Amino acid sequence: MAEPVPAAVPNATDSNGTEVLNATAKFVATPEGTALAYGSLVVMALLPIFFGALRSVTCSKSKNSADAPETITSRDAARFPIIASCTLFGLYLFFKVSSDLSVLLALLPPRLIPCLSSSPAMARIFPESFPNKQYQLLFTQGSGESKEEIVNYEFDTKNLVCxxxxxxxxxxxxxxxxxxxxxxxxxxxxxxxxxxxHLNNVSTGCILLGGLFIYDVFRVFGTNVMVTVAKSFEAPIKLVFPQDLLEKGLEASNFAMLGLGDIVIPGIFIALLLRFDVSLKKNSRTYFYSSFLAYIFGLGLTIFVMHTFKHAQPALLYLVPACVGFPVVVALCKGELTEMFRYEESSEEAEPKEESSEPEKKKDQ
Structure with missing residues (x-):
């Protein structure tokens, strides 16, 4: 998240410690413009976490293999900071040679299709009488018994509109x-x-958040790799909002920003806690709301410290302790800490199979 740019300073720094070149260095953001920018970033960060968590519950219950979520195990969580570091360093080397991102940016439109086609808003736009025909894109190799399926993609008219x-x-x-x-x-x-x-359990979430907590702090204060990448990487890897919107309108160019990692990483942990709430079958969302409020507190604290000390802060430094600490305290107060850490989504999927096997045994007898 970029702090306000002082008149004599040509560069600003975002929440991940990245230096952002600012051509309008003489512009000083007004208190109103700064409040509007930071408030808008907070709202934009909360929207995908809230609705993404709700949709993750439906996604976890989906029987369609094409809609199956990607499960992050403890081994994946331990490797993630290392992979992130290697990826970041690879981008650093890439931008030392070239800055052409046309190939990467060409992949952006398809990423909106699943988001649009499954959203409730789009469902309201399409009337019930809409002629939604089904299509299949099939690409094979060889013939006869040796025919091999290379691509088999099913879509409908709504997907084409999206x-x-x-x-x-x-x-x-x-x-x-x-x-x-x-x-x-x-x-x-x-x-x-x-x-x-999807995280498979709370312990995995703690490993992932803990590793990225260290990674974020180290990359902000220990190296300049992230600085170089953020200056060069003109791609939607962050949310931005202009602090000079009131003065320049939609052509404003003095941005505050928040990296997507500061949204998605805590977001998947908050979504896990919502699915844990659902598994308790108590018709309450205590852990979800406590972690959601913790995220708001952590993000607000990030902005406060940055604005007070006039120095950029790594957002995960505040978000991780808040998002993990608040639900743990709630679980301790309710006496459900052990139950929370024992929660496994995979075990729930196995239970129906065991129950369904009992009638078959009786039939055999």
Missing amino acids: LVLSSVVGVWYLLKKHWIANNVFGLAFALNGVELL
């Missing part, structure tokens, strides 16, 4: 690099990430 809409946004972003188009893609990425990336 493809057109997302392509319009993609072309807009490629041509203008406008901050609104950037935020549309950023919100879509964050929503899909929270919905489709």
Whole structure:
């Protein structure tokens, strides 16, 4: 998240410690503009976490293998900070040689399709009488018994409409690099990430958040790799909002920003706690709401410290202790700490299979 740019300072630094070149260094953000920018970023961060968590519950119950979430195990969580470091360093080397991102940006429109096609808003747009035909794209290799399926993709008319809409946004972003188009893609990425990336248990979530907590702090204060990448990487990997919107309108260029990692990483942990709430079958969402409020507190604390000391802060430094600590305290007060850490989504999937096998045994007897 970028702090206000003083008149004599040509550069600002975002929440991940990245230096952001600012051509309008003489601009000093007004208190109103700063409050609007930070408030908008907080709201935009909360939307994909809240709705992504709700959709993750539906996604976990889906019987369609195509909609199955990607489960993060403890081994994956331990490896993630290392993979992130290698990826970041690879991007650093890439930008030392070239800054052409046309291939990467060409992949943006398809990422909006699942977000748009499954959203309740789009469901209301399409009337019940809408002729939604089914299609299948099949690509095979060989013939006869040796025929091998390479691509088998099923879609419908709604998906095609969503493809057109997302392509319009993609072309807009490629041509203008406008901050609104950037935020549309950023919100879509964050929503899909929270919905489709599932932690298998709370212990895995603690490992992931703990590792990225150390990674974020080290990359902010220990190296300049993230600085170089963030300066060069013009792609929707962050949400931005101009602090000079009141003065310059939609053409504003002095941005505050928040990285998508500061949304998705805590978001998938909050979504896990919502699914734990559902598994308790108590018709309450205590752990979800406590972690959601903890995220608001952590993000607000990040902004407060940054604004007070006039120095950028790594957001996960405050978000991780808040998002983990609040639910743990609630579980201790309710006497459910052991139950929370024993919760395994995979075990729930196995129970129906055991129950369904009993009638078969009786039939055999």
